[in-house]
Amino acid sequence: MFKAALVYWSKTGNTLKVAEEIASALKDFGISVDMMNISQDDNVDFFDYDLICIGIPSYHWHPPKQVDTFLRNKFKQYQKEGKVKLAAPKVEGKNAVIFCTYSGPHTGINEAIPVGKYIGQFFEHIGFNVLDEWYVLSEFQGSEENSTKGKMGDIRELPNEKQLAEIRTKTQEIAQTISST
Numbered sequence: 001m002f003k004a005a006l007v008y009w010s011k012t013g014n015t016l017k018v019a020e021e022i023a024s025a026l027k028d029f030g031i032s033v034d035m036m037n038i039s040q041d042d043n044v045d046f047f048d049y050d051l052i053c054i055g056i057p058s059y060h061w062h063p064p065k066q067v068d069t070f071l072r073n074k075f076k077q078y079q080k081e082g083k084v085k086l087a088a089p090k091v092e093g094k095n096a097v098i099f100c101t102y103s104g105p106h107t108g109i110n111e112a113i114p115v116g117k118y119i120g121q122f123f124e125h126i127g128f129n130v131l132d133e134w135y136v137l138s139e140f141q142g143s144e145e146n147s148t149k150g151k152m153g154d155i156r157e158l159p160n161e162k163q164l165a166e167i168r169t170k171t172q173e174i175a176q177t178i179s180s181t
């Protein structure tokens with residue numbers, strides 16, 4: 001059976017909301033999904049899965065420190081195991097989707113793109129096929145100023161139903177693509 005892991009880090013719940021939507025869409029497609037919180041589940045081996053969906057927020061246009069540490073440790077482990085190879089040959093059947101929630105108070109989506117690209121590089125280096133990166137505009141919980149006066153305007157209550165429905169559709173497309181290959 002096709003196996004997916006939904007790996008996420010979420011402090012104020014926005015990323016978790018998106019993660020749950022993706023997990024539910026995959027399950028509806030008959031794909032088994034393991035949910036993993038990066039701060040608690042460090043033992044995951046990405047190679048045990050056909051699809052990794054990984055989601056984190058943008059913190060100072062970087063991954064949060066805990067996520068960075070997690071990925072660096074994993075990278076070292078895969079280097080030791082000889083899984084980081086020159087020219088990054090693709091490992092058949094290993095796929096990743098990256099999603100990043102952000103509030104973009106200063107420069108908008110440009111505060112999230114480096115985060116998605118950074119995580120994408122981790123997966124490309126170990127031979128995964130990065131299928132897509134999704135950037136989800138979200139309320140800056142706990143800061144009304146950042147949620148109303150920033151570059152993206154009034155972003156309170158985001159992600160909303162419409163954004164989550166878009167995520168569901170994109171997840172269904174991904175599920176369709178990989179289950180037909």
Ligand SMILES: Cc1cc2nc3c(=O)[nH]c(=O)nc-3n(C[C@H](O)[C@H](O)[C@H](O)COP(=O)(O)O)c2cc1C
Nearest residue numbers: 010011012013014015057060061101102103104138
């Ligand atoms: C300490 C901190 C730093 C943040 N830095 C940025 C940033 O540089 N750019 C940005 O777009 N959003 C930034 N945000 C907003 C979060 O990325 C956004 O609200 C995200 O959806 C939070 O995800 P979570 O609810 O899953 O924790 C920051 C939030 C916090 C708490």
